[in-house]
Every structure is written in structure tokens, then in C-alpha cells.
Amino acid sequence: MARTTEQDFIASLDREPAPADLPPTLQSIRHGLRGEWEQAHGIVQGLDGADAAWIHAWLHRIEGDLDNAGYWYRRAGRSLASGGTGEEGRLIAAELLSR
Template structure:
């Protein structure tokens, strides 16, 4: 799946079939459903989920909570826009899922 296809799927009511949890959360976030994305982020404690959780709190404007989750993910606080971070996360996870 490409980033363009992923973004085009926002026009649909349901996410594309077969998305992993992190991409599913990023899909909901891309559709404007922060709460659903956050529920998914909280469902596991992997480094990927922690980074997703951090991004969501950064987007929410809660820098302290975001820093906590970036530390849990062993990642620095990004120096890029939220849009760029979202895009980077999506592209990384699309690539990761394509290798399964």
C-alpha cells in the first residue's frame, strides 16, 4: 500500500482491511478521530505503540505526556511538524507491514 492510497482511503467509512494496530490508529487519526487512535495506542506497550502514543499527546498539546511516551519509545521529541511526523510514521509502518 502507498501513502497516497492510505490517505485516499479516508474517504471510506471503514479502514482498509489488514492494517496493523499502529497503521489503524494513524488511519483514525488521519480521519480526525483522535480518541479512537488513542484507544489503540493504549492497547499495547511496544516501542511502536509508545511512539504512536507520544505523537498523539504531542498533537493534543500535552508536551509533558508526549515526552514521557517518547522516552518510553526510546525516541527523541521530533523537531518536525505534526504533519511530517504523521507522514513519517505512516511511511515507516507501511514499509514494515509490506515486509511481513
């Protein structure tokens, strides 16, 4: 199966179904970028590691809970983001897709 590119990922935001090869981290980001916070959060809660912590932080930023976001940014080893949440979500996805 072909690997999802950043362009394919962004294009998928406006259609169903999601690309079949998306790992849970990218599924969570996709839901978050689509405004489906509960689904995004439900996925990331079951994941471990720095990438999951970064996504978790971003989702709490979207929610407006900056204290909780700060906790997750620290767990991810990252600074609290200051740009738009949509921009940050696309940045996280791009970084994960580039690996």
C-alpha cells in the first residue's frame, strides 16, 4: 500500500473515508483538524510516547485548557505553541509523515 503523503493527508480532511494506512497518531490529528475533538482525544488517550504527548497537548490547546496543554507539552519535550491550532496540527502531521 502506498504511503500517505502530506498532500494526501491534507486533501483527506474534506472527505471520507480516511486513508486506510493512517496510524493512530495521524487519525487523531485528522479528527482534531476536522473539529472532531472527542474522537481525536479518545484515540490519543490510548497512545504513549512523545508524539502522542505532543498531539495531546495540541488537542488541549484547541479545547482552551492551557494548563493541561502545558503538562502535555512538557511530557513531549516541546514548548507551548503560540501560532494557530490548525497550523500546529498540520505541522505535527507533516513531521510525522516525513519520517
